[in-house]
Amino acid sequence: MAPESNNNRYQQQRQQAIRSAAAVFAEKGFHGASTKDIAERMGIKQGSLYYYFKSKEEALGEVCHYGIEVYVDRMQSIADSDQPFESKLMATVTSHLTSYRERNEALKVHNDERLYLPEDKRATLKKLGSNYRQQLEHIFEEGVASGVLRESLDCHFAAQAVIGMCNGWGDIIQLDIYDIIQKCTDLLLNGFRERRKETRQ
Amino acid sequence: MAPESNNNRYQQQRQQAIRSAAAVFAEKGFHGASTKDIAERMGIKQGSLYYYFKSKEEALGEVCHYGIEVYVDRMQSIADSDQPFESKLMATVTSHLTSYRERNEALKVHNDERLYLPEDKRATLKKLGSNYRQQLEHIFEEGVASGVLRESLDCHFAAQAVIGMCNGWGDIIQLDIYDIIQKCTDLLLNGFRERRKETRQ
DNA sequence: TGGAAATTCTATTGATCTATAGAATATTTT
DNA sequence: AAAATATTCTATAGATCAATAGAATTTCCA
Numbered sequence: 001m002a003p004e005s006n007n008n009r010y011q012q013q014r015q016q017a018i019r020s021a022a023a024v025f026a027e028k029g030f031h032g033a034s035t036k037d038i039a040e041r042m043g044i045k046q047g048s049l050y051y052y053f054k055s056k057e058e059a060l061g062e063v064c065h066y067g068i069e070v071y072v073d074r075m076q077s078i079a080d081s082d083q084p085f086e087s088k089l090m091a092t093v094t095s096h097l098t099s100y101r102e103r104n105e106a107l108k109v110h111n112d113e114r115l116y117l118p119e120d121k122r123a124t125l126k127k128l129g130s131n132y133r134q135q136l137e138h139i140f141e142e143g144v145a146s147g148v149l150r151e152s153l154d155c156h157f158a159a160q161a162v163i164g165m166c167n168g169w170g171d172i173i174q175l176d177i178y179d180i181i182q183k184c185t186d187l188l189l190n191g192f193r194e195r196r197k198e199t200r201q
Numbered sequence: 202m203a204p205e206s207n208n209n210r211y212q213q214q215r216q217q218a219i220r221s222a223a224a225v226f227a228e229k230g231f232h233g234a235s236t237k238d239i240a241e242r243m244g245i246k247q248g249s250l251y252y253y254f255k256s257k258e259e260a261l262g263e264v265c266h267y268g269i270e271v272y273v274d275r276m277q278s279i280a281d282s283d284q285p286f287e288s289k290l291m292a293t294v295t296s297h298l299t300s301y302r303e304r305n306e307a308l309k310v311h312n313d314e315r316l317y318l319p320e321d322k323r324a325t326l327k328k329l330g331s332n333y334r335q336q337l338e339h340i341f342e343e344g345v346a347s348g349v350l351r352e353s354l355d356c357h358f359a360a361q362a363v364i365g366m367c368n369g370w371g372d373i374i375q376l377d378i379y380d381i382i383q384k385c386t387d388l389l390l391n392g393f394r395e396r397r398k399e400t401r402q
Numbered sequence: 403t404g405g406a407a408a409t410t411c412t413a414t415t416g417a418t419c420t421a422t423a424g425a426a427t428a429t430t431t432t
Numbered sequence: 433a434a435a436a437t438a439t440t441c442t443a444t445a446g447a448t449c450a451a452t453a454g455a456a457t458t459t460c461c462a
Contacts, residue, residue, distance in 0.1 A: 003408060009459085010408080031232035032317065034449060048410050050451065112313055116233065140393070149393050157384050158393060164369015165362050183358050191392035192341070192350045192359060204438060210429090211438080235419060249440045251421065409458065419448080426441065432434085 002051075016042055017052045018066050019106075021059045026105035030060050030113040061121045064114045067106030070099045072128050079135045085143035090185045092136060096166040097177055097184075104173060111167065133159050162188065203252075217243055218253045219267050220307075222260045227306035231261055231314040262322045265315045268307030271300045273329050280336045286344035291386045293337060297367040298378050298385075305374060312368065334360050363389065 003010045020042040024033045035056055036046040053059040074095040078088055100107050114125055140155035165184060169175060204211045221243040225234045236257055237247040254260040275296040279289055301308050315326055341356035366385060370376060 007408080013409085029230055029232055029314075029317070031230055035451085036449080044409090045411055046450090047412075047452080051409065054451095056450065113230075116230070143393070148395060150395050153393055154384060157381070158388075160369065161366050161385065161388060165366045168361065168365015168368060180358070183355060184362065187359075187362060187389070187392065189392045189394045191388065191390045192344070192354055193390045194348060194351050208438080214439085236421085237419080245439090246441055247420090248422080248442075252439065255421095257420070403462100405460105405462090407458105407460075409456105411454105411456070413453090413455100415450105415452085417449085417451105420446095422443105422445085424442090427439080429436100429438065431436070 014052045018062045022063045022106040025109045064110040067110035085148045088139045215253045219263045223264045223307040226310045231317045265311040268311035286349045289340045
C-alpha cells in the first residue's frame with residue numbers, strides 16, 4: 001500500500017523509478033518495454049514497481065511530464081526577462097538544446113510516446129507544449145515590434161520552425177552544443193546567403 | 202507457401218499489406234500494433250498475413266523502405282539536375298515536404314520505429330538516409346562555390362538543419378504546404394532579420 | 403528494543419500475441 | 433471440368449506481459 005504522509009525516501013525512490021522508466025521507454029518504446037525491464041534497471045522485482053505506479057501508463061505520464069517541465073520553466077524565465085530580442089532568441093535555443101541534452105531520455109519519450117497516454121493526460125501535456133510555442137511566438141512578435149525582424153514575418157511559422165530545428169538533433173549528446181546554438185541563431189537571424197554590405201535604409 | 206513465379210496479384214496484395222501495416226504502425230507503433238490489427242485492416246485473418254511476410258519485423262522493414270524510397274529518388278533527380286542553387290534548395294524543400302505528405306504514415310514509421318529493426322536492415326536504411334543528407338550537403342557546397350552562400354557556411358550543419366526543420370511539421374496533412382515551402386526557403390536564404398538596403402560589396 | 407509503518411518479494415491469474423501447420427476455398431491452367 | 437496452383441482460414445502452441453494479493457523483510461520511531 002501507499003506510504004503514510006510526506007515521505008522523503010518514497011519520493012526519492014519514485015524519482016529513481018521515473019528515471020529508470022525514462023531510460024527503458026527511450027530505448028524500447030512504451031509498448032516494447034516491459035515493467036520487468038524497468039524494475040530490473042532500478043534493482044527491484046517486477047511486482048514491486050507497482051508500489052510506485054498504479055499502472056505502466058502512469059509511469060509513462062510521469063516520464064513525459066518530467067521531460068517537458070524543464071523546457072517550460074526555462075521558457076517562462078526567458079519570456080519574463082527584460083532582454084533585447086536577439087538575447088531572448090539565443091536564450092531560447094540554448095535552453096531548448098541544453099534541456100534536450102540534460103533530459104534526453106525523458107524528452108525523447110515525451111516526443112515519441114506521449115500519444116499512447118489517455119486523453120486527459122495527453123491534453124495536459126499538450127497545453128504545456130502549446131504554451132511553450134505561444135511564448136516563443138510572442139518573443140518573435142516583440143522582435144518585429146522592436147524593428148529587429150521584418151514586418152512580414154509569420155511568427156507562428158517562425159516558432160514552429162525553431163522548435164522543429166531544435167528537435168532535429170537526435171544524438172545531441174555527442175555534439176558540440178555551443179557550436180550548434182551559435183549556428184542556429186545565426187541561421188534564424190541572417191540565413192545562409194552571402195551577406196551584402198550593410199547599410200541602414 | 203509462397204507463390205510460384207512473377208505473380209501480379211500477389212505483388213498487388215503484398216503492396217496492400219504494406220500500406221495497411223504502415224497505417225497501423227503509424228497509429229499504434231511497432232510494438233503496440235498487432236498482426237491482427239494489420240490483417241483486419243486489409244480484410245483478412247491474422248494467420249493469413251504470414252502469406253505475405255515471414256514476420257512482423259519484415260513488415261516493418263518493408264514499410265520503412267516504402268517510406269524513404271520516395272525521398273531518395275527525388276533527391277537524386279534534383280542533385281543530378283542542372284539548376285542554380287536557389288532552385289535546388291527550393292526543390293529539395295518541396296520534395297521533402299510533399300513526400301512527407303504523400304507517404305505520411307510510412308515516413309512517420311520510418312522516422313519513429315526503424316530503430317526496432319534488426320541491425321542489417323537498419324544499416325541499409327541508414328545508408329539511404331545519409332546518402333540523402335550528403336547530397337543535400339553537396340548542394341550547399343555548390344551554393345557556396347557559386348557565391349550565393351557565405352564562405353563560412355557549415356554545410357553539414359545546414360543540411361541537418363533543413364532536414365530537422367522539414368521533419369518538424371507533424372500533422373502536415375492539414376497545412377498549406379506551398380506557404381511553408383516558401384517560408385522555409387526564405388528563412389534558409391535570408392533569415393528573419395529586417396533586411397538592409399542591398400548593395401553589392 | 404519492540405512495535406508500527408514502509409518497502410520489497412513471491413506466486414499467480416488472465417489476457418494477448420507471434421508464428422506455424424494443415425485444412426478449406428478460390429483461382430488459374432490444361 | 434479436372435488438375436494444379438494460389439490464397440485464405442481455423443486452431444493451436446508457446447511465450448510474454450500487466451496487474452493483484454498477501455507474505456516476508458526492512459526501516460523508522462517511541
